[in-house]
Amino acid sequence: MRSIIGTSRLYGALMCGGLTLASVSGGAMAAGRTLTAQDYAQAERYMPYNTMPLADHIVRTVHWLDGTHFWYVDHDASGDHYLRMDATNGKATPLLDQAKLAAALVKAGKKDIKADKLGIAAYRVADDGRDEIEIGGTHYLCNLKAAGECVDKSTLVKAGKEPGVLSPDRKQEAFIRNWNLWVRDVATGKETQLTTDGIENFGYATDNAGWQHTDRAILEWSPDSKQIATFQQDQRKTGDMYLVTTKLGHPELQSWKYPLAGDEHVTMIERVIIDVPTHTVVRLKMPQDQHRSTLCDDVSCGRNGGWDDVKWAADGKSVAFVSTSRDHKHETFRIADAKTGEVRTVFHEDVPTYYESGNGEVNWRYLPEANEAIWFSERNDWGNLYLYDLANGQLKHAITTGQGNVTEVLRVDAKTRTVWFRGVGRTSGVNPYYQQFWKVSLDGGQPVLLTPEPSDHTITLSDDGKYFVDSYSTIANPPVTVLRDANDGHVINTVAKADITRLLATGWQPPEQIVVKARDGKTDLYGLMFKPTHFDPTKKYPVVDYIYPGPQTGSVDGFDFSPSYRDNQPLAELGFVVVAINGMGTPWRSKAFHDAWFASMGDNTLPDQVTAIKQLGQRYPWIDLDRVGMWGHSGGGNATADAMFSYPDFFKVGWAESGNHDNREYEDDWAEKWQGLVATNKDGSSNYDNQANQLIAKKLKGKLMLVHGSIDDNVPPYSTLLVVDALIKANKDFDMLFLPNQHHGYGSDTPYITRRRWDYFVQYLAGDTPPKEYALKPWPWK
Numbered sequence: 091m092r093s094i095i096g097t098s099r100l101y102g103a104l105m106c107g108g109l110t111l112a113s114v115s116g117g118a119m120a121a122g123r124t125l126t127a128q129d130y131a132q133a134e135r136y137m138p139y140n141t142m143p144l145a146d147h148i149v150r151t152v153h154w155l156d157g158t159h160f161w162y163v164d165h166d167a168s169g170d171h172y173l174r175m176d177a178t179n180g181k182a183t184p185l186l187d188q189a190k191l192a193a194a195l196v197k198a199g200k201k202d203i204k205a206d207k208l209g210i211a212a213y214r215v216a217d218d219g220r221d222e223i224e225i226g227g228t229h230y231l232c233n234l235k236a237a238g239e240c241v242d243k244s245t246l247v248k249a250g251k252e253p254g255v256l257s258p259d260r261k262q263e264a265f266i267r268n269w270n271l272w273v274r275d276v277a278t279g280k281e282t283q284l285t286t287d288g289i290e291n292f293g294y295a296t297d298n299a300g301w302q303h304t305d306r307a308i309l310e311w312s313p314d315s316k317q318i319a320t321f322q323q324d325q326r327k328t329g330d331m332y333l334v335t336t337k338l339g340h341p342e343l344q345s346w347k348y349p350l351a352g353d354e355h356v357t358m359i360e361r362v363i364i365d366v367p368t369h370t371v372v373r374l375k376m377p378q379d380q381h382r383s384t385l386c387d388d389v390s391c392g393r394n395g396g397w398d399d400v401k402w403a404a405d406g407k408s409v410a411f412v413s414t415s416r417d418h419k420h421e422t423f424r425i426a427d428a429k430t431g432e433v434r435t436v437f438h439e440d441v442p443t444y445y446e447s448g449n450g451e452v453n454w455r456y457l458p459e460a461n462e463a464i465w466f467s468e469r470n471d472w473g474n475l476y477l478y479d480l481a482n483g484q485l486k487h488a489i490t491t492g493q494g495n496v497t498e499v500l501r502v503d504a505k506t507r508t509v510w511f512r513g514v515g516r517t518s519g520v521n522p523y524y525q526q527f528w529k530v531s532l533d534g535g536q537p538v539l540l541t542p543e544p545s546d547h548t549i550t551l552s553d554d555g556k557y558f559v560d561s562y563s564t565i566a567n568p569p570v571t572v573l574r575d576a577n578d579g580h581v582i583n584t585v586a587k588a589d590i591t592r593l594l595a596t597g598w599q600p601p602e603q604i605v606v607k608a609r610d611g612k613t614d615l616y617g618l619m620f621k622p623t624h625f626d627p628t629k630k631y632p633v634v635d636y637i638y639p640g641p642q643t644g645s646v647d648g649f650d651f652s653p654s655y656r657d658n659q660p661l662a663e664l665g666f667v668v669v670a671i672n673g674m675g676t677p678w679r680s681k682a683f684h685d686a687w688f689a690s691m692g693d694n695t696l697p698d699q700v701t702a703i704k705q706l707g708q709r710y711p712w713i714d715l716d717r718v719g720m721w722g723h724s725g726g727g728n729a730t731a732d733a734m735f736s737y738p739d740f741f742k743v744g745w746a747e748s749g750n751h752d753n754r755e756y757e758d759d760w761a762e763k764w765q766g767l768v769a770t771n772k773d774g775s776s777n778y779d780n781q782a783n784q785l786i787a788k789k790l791k792g793k794l795m796l797v798h799g800s801i802d803d804n805v806p807p808y809s810t811l812l813v814v815d816a817l818i819k820a821n822k823d824f825d826m827l828f829l830p831n832q833h834h835g836y837g838s839d840t841p842y843i844t845r846r847r848w849d850y851f852v853q854y855l856a857g858d859t860p861p862k863e864y865a866l867k868p869w870p871w872k
Contacts, residue, residue: 122856122857122858122859123665123856123858123859124858124859125664125852125858125859125860125861126861127861127864129663129664129861130664130845130848130860130861130864131864132663133660133661133663133664133848134660134866134867135596135597135660135663136596136598136654136657136659136660136663137654137657137660137866137867138653138654138656138657139867139869140867141593141596141598141653141654142653142654143165144590144592144593144595144596144598144653145165145568145588145589145590145592145593145653146165146166146167146588146589146590146591146592147164147165147166147586147587147588147589148165148568148569148586148588148651149162149163149164149561149569149571149585149586150548150561150569150571151548151550151561152175152550152559152571152585153212153213153550154550154551154552154553155174155214155215156553157177157552157553157554157556157557158176158177158178158552158557159174159175159176159177160174160175160177160550160552160559161173161174161175161185161213162175162559162585162586163210164586166589167592168206169204169205169206169207170206170207170208171184171188172184172185172186172188172208172210172213173185175573175583175585177552177556177557177573177582177583180573180582180583180584182585185213186213186221186234187234187238188205188206188208189205190234190237190238191205191208191221191223191232191234191238191240192204192205192208193205193238194232194234194238194239194240195225195230195232195240197239197240198230198239198240198241198242199242200225200226200228203225208225209225209226210223210224210225211224211225211226211227212224212229216231220232220233221233221234222243223240228242228243228244229242229243229244230242230243231243231246246279247276247277247278247279248279249274249279249280249281250265250267250274250281252265252266252267252272252305253265253304253305253306253307254274254307255306255307255309255311255396256276257311257315258311258313258314258315259314259315260276261275261276261277261315262274262275262276262315262366263276264284264295264307264309264311264318265307266293266294266295266296266305266306266307267283268288269288269289269290269292269293269294269296270283270284270285270286270287270288270293270294271283271284271285271288271294271295271307271309271318271320271364272284273366282369283369284318284364284366284369284371285322285364285369285371288322291324291325291326291328291347292322292323292324292325292326293322293323294307294320294321294322294323294362295307295308295309295320295321295323296308296323296325297388297390298323298325298346298347298357299357299381299387299388299389299757299759300331300347300348300349300350300357300757300758300759301348301387301756301757301760301803301804301805302388302804303346303347303803307320308320308321308389308390308396308397309396309397310396310397310400310401310402310409311402312402312406312409312428313402313404313406314406315366316365316366316367316406317363317364317365317366317402317406317428318363318364318366319361319362319363319397319400319402319409319411319428320361320362320364320397321359321360321361321362321379321389322359322360322362323357323358323359323381324357324358324359324360324378325347325357327355328347328348328349328353328355328356328357329347329348329349329350329353329355330345330346330347330348331345331346331347331348331803331806332344332345333345333800333801333802333803333806333807334801335800335801335831336800336830336831337831344801344803346803348757348806349757349758349759350754350755350756350757350758351753351754351756351757351758351761351762351765351768351778352754352758352767352768352778353758356380356381356416356758357381358378358379358380358381359378359379359380359381359389360373360374360378360379361373361374361376361379361411361426362374363409363426363428363431372428372429372430372431373431374426374431374433375430375431375432375433376424376433379413380413380414380415380416381759382413382414382415382416382418382759383398383399383414383452384398384399384412384414384421384445384446384447384452384454385398385399385446385447385448385451385452386642387757387759387760387763388759391451391452398451398452399411399412399414399447399452401454401455401456402456403456403458404458404459405458406428407427407428407429408425408426408427408428408458409425409426409428410423410424410425410426410456410458410463411424411426412424412447412454414445416758416762416767417444417762417763417766417767418444418445418446418762418763419440419441419442419443419444419445420438420439420440420441420445421438421439421440421445421447422435422437422438423435423436423437423438423454423463423465423478423483424436425456425480435483436463436478436480436483437465437478437483437484437485439465439467439469441468443685443688443689444688444763444764446468447466448466448473448496448497448498448499449473449495449496449497449498449514449677449678450497450498451497451498451499453466453473453475453496453498453499453511454466455499455502457502457504458480459504460504461479461480461481462477462478462479462480462486462532463477463478463480464476464477464478464489464499464502464509464532465477465478466496466499468681470491470492471680471681471682472492472493472494472495472515472680472681473495473496473497473681474488474489474490474491474492474495474496475488475489475490475496475499475509475511475530476488476489477489477532477533477534487533487534488534489509489530489531489532489534490511490513490530490537491534492516493515493516493680494513494514494515494516494517494522495513495514495515495516495678495679496511496512496513497511497512497513497514497525497678498511498512499511500512500527500549500551501551501555502532503555507531507532507533508529508530508531508532509529509530509531509532510527510528510529510540510551510555510558510576511527511528511529511530512525512526512527512528512547512549513525513526513527513528513537514526514678515678515679516528516537517539517544519544520544521544521546521564521603521616521649522616522678522679523546523616523646523648523649523672523678524544524545524546524547524564524649525546525547525548525549526539526541526547527539527540527541527547527549527558527560527579528540529576538578538579539579540558540574540576540578540579541560541562541574541579542579543562544564545562545563545564545567545650546562546563546564546648546649546650547560547561547562548560548561548562548650551576552576555576556575556576556577557573557574557575557576557582558573558574558576559571559572559573559574559585560572560573560574563588563650563651564649564650564651565600565601565603565618565649565650565651565652566600566651567651568588568589568590568651569586569588569650569651570584570586570587570588571584571585571586571587571588572584572585573585588651590653593653597623598623598653598659599621599623600651601618601619601620601655601658601659602618602619602620602621603616603617603618603619603649604616604617604618604619604669604671604706605617606671606701606702606705606706607701607702607705608673608674608698608701608702609674609697609698609701610674613674613683615671615672615673615674615698615702616646616649616671616672617645617646617669617670617671617672617702618646618649618655618658618669618670619667619668619669619706620655620658620659620661620662620667620668620669621662621667622662622663622664622665622666623663624663626712627711627712628712629712630712630713630714631665631666631667631712631713631714632665632666632667632714632717632718632719632851632855632856633666633667633668633669633703633706633713633714633715633717633718633719634661634666634667634668634669634718634719634720634721634851634855635668635669635670635671635699635703635718635719635720635721635733635741636656636658636668636669636670636720636721636722636726637670637671637694637695637699637720637721637722637726637729637730637733638722638723638724638725638726638729639673639675639676639693639694639695639696639722639725639726639728639729640673640675640676640677640684640695640725641675641676641677641684641687641688641764642677643676643677644672644673644676644677644678645670645671645672645673645676645722645726646670646671646672655670657844658670660848661848661851664848664851664852664856665852665856665858666851666855666856667712667713669702669703669706671695671698671699671702672695673686673695673696673697673698673699673702674686674687674695674698675687675688675693675694675695676695688764688765688766689764689765689766689777690780690781691753691764691765691780691781692732692736692780692781692782692783694725694728694729694732694733695729696729696732696733696736696737699720699733700737700740703715703718716742717742717855717856718740718741718742719741719742719743719744719745719851719854719855720733720734720741720743720744720745721744721745721746721747721847721851722745722746722747722749723747723748724747724748724749724750724804724805724834725749725750726746726747726749727746727747727748727749727750727751727796727797727810728746728749728750728751728783729749730744730745730746730747730749731744731746731749731751731783731787731794731796731813732783732786734746734790734791734792734794735783735786735787735788735789735790736786736789738789738790738791738792739791741792742792742793742854742855743792743793743794743850743851743854743855744792744793744794744795745794745795745797745847745850745851746794746795746796746797746810747797747798747843748797748798748799748802748804748805748810748834749783749796749798749805749809749810749813750805750809751782751783751784751809751810751812751813752778752781752782752783752784752809752812753765753778753781754768754776754778754782755806755808755809755812756805756809765777765778765781782812783812783813783816784812784813784815784816785816787813787816787817787820787822788816788817788820788822790817790820790822790824793825793850793854794824794825795824795825795826795827795847795850796810796813796814796824796825796826796827797810797826797827797828797829797843798810798828798829799828799829799831799832799833799834799835799836800828800829800830800831800832801831801832801833802832802833802834803833803834804833804834805834807828810826814826825850827843827846829843838868840869841865841866841867841868841869842866844866844869845863845864845865845866848860
């Protein structure tokens with residue numbers, strides 16, 4: 091399942107909960123404690139909404155305005171400060187008058203705004219000199235030169251409200267209406283229909299991956315803003331998903347196209363190129379293609395928008411794209427003529443497990459001026475870059491070699507034949523998860539390390555590629571953010587240096603990095619361990635294992651600095667040692683490491699979790715191996731139930747949220763990539779049986795809570811109900827909590843579920859009594 095939790099440490103933290111009943115199994119214990127509201131309040135001090143505001147001058151991301159200026163937010167005890175820095179001299183000045191902007195926004199109808207907490211998501215200077223500002227999804231045009239005036243941009247022109255994709259010249263936006271593609275003039279609101287033959291479930295640019303279904307358009311504008319590369323998405327034979335809302339009276343039926351693993355008919359696409367001025371649709375001369383990406387489980391991976399596996403030539407005469415097979419084992423690099431629709435196959439890559447084009451970003455590039463392409467491959471067990479000749483489809487040479495992965499190609503300069511990229515595991519002796527920044531020649535040679543500090547580096551390059559802002563940190567050392575030269579990496583100026591004095595004053599402490607051996611006894615596994623701030627080494631502590639098993643991410647999102655990693659520290663405060671361990675099968679390491687449980691998803695890194703916790707128990711006498719619990723959300727919910735069934739004598743308490751307990755009940759793309767295409771044997775068994783939790787539910791011995799949102803449109807609730815049915819048939823006791831009208835993330839129910847989860851581990855794993863109905867702060871905060 092595509093994890094909402096795995097991608098955001100801040101928001102993913104708070105999808106959790108618990109119940110109540112009896113005492114814990116395992117070793118002998120003294121009578122349990124009775125926890126008070128003050129104990130829970132102490133834990134809540136370390137929730138993200140309490141810790142994040144206490145970390146000053148953390149600047150991870152900046153926004154370049156042009157080649158020499160960028161804006162950023164610098165936070166301290168007095169609030170957020172929006173600043174603009176000149177890269178040529180390092181001088182920082184206010185981006186705008188925050189008090190005047192807040193007052194203007196209040197007059198414009200945004201009543202909940204404050205000058206010290208504006209929440210600006212995007213900023214630019216509009217063509218008429220006004221400030222264009224995005225806050226809370228609304229775009230405002232503001233004149234702050236006089237008294238201050240803001241107007242909601244959508245009210246300036248009378249046009250439809252469909253979300254649009256801006257053209258490079260920002261004069262048009264493309265959008266979907268009634269299954270067809272339209273363009274809207276940004277200045278006047280005039281709308282023009284580009285296609286006319288789109289029909290229901292066979293529409294243009296539609297965004298539907300099953301787990302995701304939105305109104306946004308998926309497409310790529312040509313650089314001159316005159317052409318659009320997109321597709322007509324064929325879902326006419328795709329199966330439907332159904333959910334119903336909870337309310338008084340007749341429930342509302344929700345239905346949409348949701349292909350499942352093993353379905354005969356899944357979503358397909360027909361690639362097209364649209365000439366915007368003439369409204370001409372050129373259909374590429376090739377069969378329907380699979381609705382697949384070289385990286386994620388959608389045709390668009392979403393982080394930077396657009397259609398990642400489609401790249402235009404600068405002159406707009408051709409477009410390169412990659413076709414991915416249904417099982418993700420076969421990739422085909424193709425080039426299409428934008429005027430005729432003729433398609434030429436250039437080269438292929440075939441792999442025995444699954445192909446990925448990067449470790450977080452699609453990393454191939456189209457270089458038509460040189461008649462070359464940069465291709466990402468893990469053919470030597472590591473993610474490296476290769477240069478291909480587009481004339482004959484032959485490999486010229488490797489651009490990068492050896493161990494370690496290229497994780498993100500940030501810039502290619504065709505004139506100087508230079509590539510700038512982030513990478514991991516390329517420096518001996520450095521944490522293999524630390525991102526570092528490099529440059530290398532397209533013609534090969536030794537890459538140049540531009541960020542030598544042994545830390546995790548977040549990089550933002552200037553528009554012209556001459557500068558970059560580097561924010562580097564470790565779990566124990568808060569970020570230092572500097573401006574550097576992109577040629578040699580030397581520091582030009584310091585942007586900000588984090589100050590955590592206020593955070594430390596609360597008693598906060600960073601987690602400990604742990605390194606243990608994997609199931610094979612040789613491979614190093616990395617993780618984090620959280621202990622109570624009132625830790626007493628003479629006591630025995632139960633262990634809670636937070637898990638996200640992969641394969642697209644791990645239990646630890648990153649080894650950079652954060653004031654909070656989910657709610658791991660708050661849970662530790664209640665008397666636990668909390669661990670998060672990236673087991674074999676998670677990304678960022680070697681291809682073999684990532685492939686560890688390909689086609690055997692029931693593995694769920696559990697052999698690594700068990701052996702790691704046992705090693706920690708041998709290493710630290712204060713770890714109680716008789717009291718081990720686990721919790722996780724989505725894939726982590728799957729893994730938690732699996733742990734309770736597969737290792738019932740080791741894991742005593744489990745809290746499983748929104749689990750994809752059998753991936754035949756999940757969308758086709760994700761499941762078929764990691765488990766393979768569904769095959770059923772003559773005896774009715776399947777190659778998917780090894781990952782189906784309901785088939786082993788009868789092994790349950792401990793305390794298990796199953797949680798699911800009733801209208802989860804990512805992992806439908808029927809997946810948990812399969813396990814519920816199996817547990818009932820096996821006459822097993824278990825607990826269940828369904829959340830009416832909640833999706834994959836729990837929204838307004840998050841504080842309740844978090845508290846319930848705390849209660850569950852306090853009562854059943856620690857053997858203590860939680861306070862009754864402690865109320866956590868609503869999330870998210872204002």
